[in-house]
Amino acid sequence: MRIGELARRTGVSERSLRYYEEQGLLAPARTAGGHRDYPGAAVDRVLRIQELYAAGLGSRRIAGLLPCMRDDDGGPSAGATARLTETLRAERDRIDRSIRDLHVSRDVLDGVIDAASGGPGDCP
Amino acid sequence: MRIGELARRTGVSERSLRYYEEQGLLAPARTAGGHRDYPGAAVDRVLRIQELYAAGLGSRRIAGLLPCMRDDDGGPSAGATARLTETLRAERDRIDRSIRDLHVSRDVLDGVIDAASGGPGDCP
DNA sequence: GTGGGGCCTGACACCGGTGTGAGGTTCAAG
DNA sequence: CTTGAACCTCACACCGGTGTCAGGCCCCAC
Numbered sequence: 001m002r003i004g005e006l007a008r009r010t011g012v013s014e015r016s017l018r019y020y021e022e023q024g025l026l027a028p029a030r031t032a033g034g035h036r037d038y039p040g041a042a043v044d045r046v047l048r049i050q051e052l053y054a055a056g057l058g059s060r061r062i063a064g065l066l067p068c069m070r071d072d073d074g075g076p077s078a079g080a081t082a083r084l085t086e087t088l089r090a091e092r093d094r095i096d097r098s099i100r101d102l103h104v105s106r107d108v109l110d111g112v113i114d115a116a117s118g119g120p121g122d123c124p
Numbered sequence: 125m126r127i128g129e130l131a132r133r134t135g136v137s138e139r140s141l142r143y144y145e146e147q148g149l150l151a152p153a154r155t156a157g158g159h160r161d162y163p164g165a166a167v168d169r170v171l172r173i174q175e176l177y178a179a180g181l182g183s184r185r186i187a188g189l190l191p192c193m194r195d196d197d198g199g200p201s202a203g204a205t206a207r208l209t210e211t212l213r214a215e216r217d218r219i220d221r222s223i224r225d226l227h228v229s230r231d232v233l234d235g236v237i238d239a240a241s242g243g244p245g246d247c248p
Numbered sequence: 249g250t251g252g253g254g255c256c257t258g259a260c261a262c263c264g265g266t267g268t269g270a271g272g273t274t275c276a277a278g
Numbered sequence: 279c280t281t282g283a284a285c286c287t288c289a290c291a292c293c294g295g296t297g298t299c300a301g302g303c304c305c306c307a308c
Contacts, residue, residue, distance in 0.1 A: 092234065112193070
């Protein structure tokens with residue numbers, strides 16, 4: 001399928017799809033005229049990429065990870081080495097840390113809210 | 125005090141202190157020669173700014189918020205209006221949403237890790 | 249008055265995914 | 279063949295707090 005249809009079916013902009021290719025995440029065939037020609041599996045693959053982006057992984061990490069996953073369900077296309085799983089666990093830890101930091105931030109903000117909401121209302 | 129001393133006492137770089145001024149978060153006096161001259165309260169104020177940055181607020185929001193807080197303890201310098209507390213609660217909600225998103229991301233990553241860690245180890 | 253450390257302004261880089269636009273080519277339907 | 283939509287590449291901008299450099303001025307102790 002063409003880039004426009006893929007964009008429509010995934011909700012991802014054409015610009016982003018071209019960027020994914022630039023980053024090595026997609027490798028569509030080309031027509032004689034140079035237009036990108038994606039296989040049907042690209043839809044799942046793009047959704048998977050979005051999932052990983054949403055998890056906070058960067059292009060480089062995703063590029064290293066994708067070859068190890070089936071496009072359709074994200075299952076392992078081959079067993080991962082210890083190094084890969086270690087990387088993933090590190091990402092997981094990073095997310096955990098972010099969550100803890102945000103909890104702290106929320107508490108700070110709660111304190112500010114409590115302090116601010118007492119008075120008579122002079123401050124914009 | 126001069127910017128160097130303030131930087132040392134807060135652990136914030138001189139660059140950042142100048143940036144805070146640019147954003148309207150600090151307004152130090154100037155010597156005849158143009159050097160910044162901070163009052164002692166600036167130390168607390170800068171720490172407070174850092175606290176709010178850590179909570180994910182941007183300069184603009186902090187600039188709107190600071191006039192409503194005492195420098196030393198962060199208590200209200202005047203009662204906040206409904207609009208301000210509403211803004212703060214919106215920030216709080218934003219953080220909450222981020223936390224929930226990160227939980228989802230972590231679950232996604234856990235799924236990937238589970239799926240990847242089964243096989244014989246072919247994938248880098 | 250002079251040396252040297254501290255400070256000044258201004259400017260560019262970074263990160264990384266995305267928006268946007270220019271200017272040109274291809275494709276498919278009429 | 280023509281037309282118009284879809285597509286191509288290339289390039290710049292954004293966000294926002296911070297690092298860093300260049301070139302020059304201030305301030306204080308000697």
